[in-house]
Amino acid sequence: MAQILAPSVQWQMRITKNSSYLTDASSMSSKMWSSLFRKQSKKLTARSSAKYRLLAVKSEHGTINRMEDLLNLDVTPYTDKIIAEYIWIGGTGIDVRSKSRTISKPVEHPSELPKWNYDGSSTGQAPGEDSEVILYPQAIFKDPFRGGNNILVICDAYTPAGEPIPTNKRHKAAQIFSDPKVVAEVPWYGIEQEYTLLQTDVKWPLGWPVGGYPGPQGPYYCAAGADKSFGRDISDAHYKACLYAGINISGTNGEVMPGQWEFQVGPSVGIEAGDHIWCARYLLERITEQAGVVLTLDPKPIEGDWNGAGCHTNYSTKSTREEGGFEVIKKAILNLSLRHKEHISAYGEGNERRLTGKHETASINTFSWGVANRGCSIRVGRDTEKEGKGYLEDRRPASNMDPYVVTALLAETTLLWEPTLEAEALAAQKLAMKV
Known part of the structure; x- marks a missing residue:
């Protein structure tokens, strides 16, 4: 054009x-x-x-x-220089920001890239009188938009003195994942990121009549057809962009509420899970920008009898994946029950609007677990029960959760944190009664 x-x-x-x-x-x-x-x-x-x-x-x-x-111009035959898109998380904790710089030659590892800075007063991360924030390159992905040797760079943010700024959640997560106890357990994560597509001007879900509602939920989940599936091209474009970039995306599907989709990333080990989800979110923001559609990670974008949007996090360790792993899973669930409030407070803004006990959720105030039960806080699959080993699914995280926070907290609670004997005994009794 x-x-x-x-x-x-x-x-x-x-x-x-x-x-x-x-x-x-x-x-x-x-x-x-x-x-x-x-x-x-x-x-x-x-x-x-x-x-x-x-x-x-x-x-x-x-x-x-x-x-x-x-x-679409490929500059590779004419120069060794590449474009690196530095990506970081802004002041809200959910907004992704980025800017570009020229690098003299292709790189293979973040350590080859220079640190950079940005105006933190414009992102809500620093005062105007001392606004410089420093970007530390942490992970590299191929750039599906520019192609060639150009790259996307996931960064975290620090003060000029080298201290992580308050919104830098990656720093603490990296510390937890480098703990010898955690390293030895090789924690795997599979994250199911749900999201909703909105019409640009009216901020109403894609495919919905403006100011009105479609038919009740039921026909839309994993559906095909112009009257049931809205936004498939965006989902497919994002899928291919993730594969090109090197993100460990494992699948996609249309969700229960029309105009809502999901993609899955994993299994990923440790800090890699957060890096891959944040890069996948950035790609989705760019693709919806090009399509003229608004992306929202709000956990309950439409009030009423409509499903919310979560970010279910599947989790396993070396011990849960080996023989006798089901008993290790039960011990992990016990620990999670004792820290339910700590987890809920870190699992995303507005999650109370989603975790109502309806629409395949548990109540935000009550911890529960069950086999194949999507109405519980923690779900264990039938295969895990049958084989006596496997993984658990934490269904509490909201779609706008920070994957660095959630993955690190799961590892901390199940591998590093030890409850008192009295609390452990009481929790075990309560959980046995519920099951």
Whole structure:
């Protein structure tokens, strides 16, 4: 698409009267267009205050798609330099920010990249009188938008003195995952990221009638069809972008509420799980930006009899994956029950609107677990019960949770934290009664 400047109202009327010019625009030469606009510009010379707007005209010939050609241009044969997109988490704890810089040659490891800085006062992360925040490169992914050797760089943020800023949740997570006890257990995570697509101007779910509602839930989950599936191209584009980037994406599906989707990342080990989810979220933000659709990770985007959006986190350790692992899982669940409030407080903003005990959730105030029960806080699969080993699913995290926080907290509670004997005995009694 090329953008051609034309005066607004009067010029539109003239084009309408002479619509034959537009009916076969693709066959017009660039000289014909130039001649047409020269004639019109003479008539409009005296109208220096005329308002202009952009019109788009398709053409298979000439110079129409120059911007698209430049965006797709592969510069690899002409320079060793690459573009690195530095990505970090902003002041809300859920917004992703990024900016680009040129690197002299391709790199293979974050340690080869320089630290950088940004204006923290513009992201809600530093005061104006001392606004410099330093970016530390931590993980590299291939850039599906620019292609070639260009990269996406997941960073965390520090003060100039080298202290992690308050919104840097990766730093503490890295400390937990480097603990020898945690390293020895090789924690695996499989994260199910749900999200909702909204229409741009009205902020109403994609596919829903503006100001109205579709039919009740039921036909939409994993569905096909123009009246049941809304946003599949975005989901598919995101899937391929993740595979290209090197993100360990394992699947996608349409969700229960129309206009809502899910992708899964994992199994990932330790800190890698958070890096991959944050990069996948960034890709999704960029793809919905290009599609003119709004992405929301709100855990309950539509009130009423509609499913919310979660980020279910599947978790296992070396001990739970080996023979006798089911008993280790039960001990982990016991620990999780004793720290239920700590986990809930770290599992996402607005989660109380989602965890109501309805729509495949447990109550936010009550801890529970069960086999194959999606209405529990912690679900254990039938296969895990049958084989006596495997993983557990924490169904409490909201769609807007920080994956660094959730993954690290699960490891800390189940591998590093030890309850008192009295508390352990009491919790075991309560859980036995519920089961």
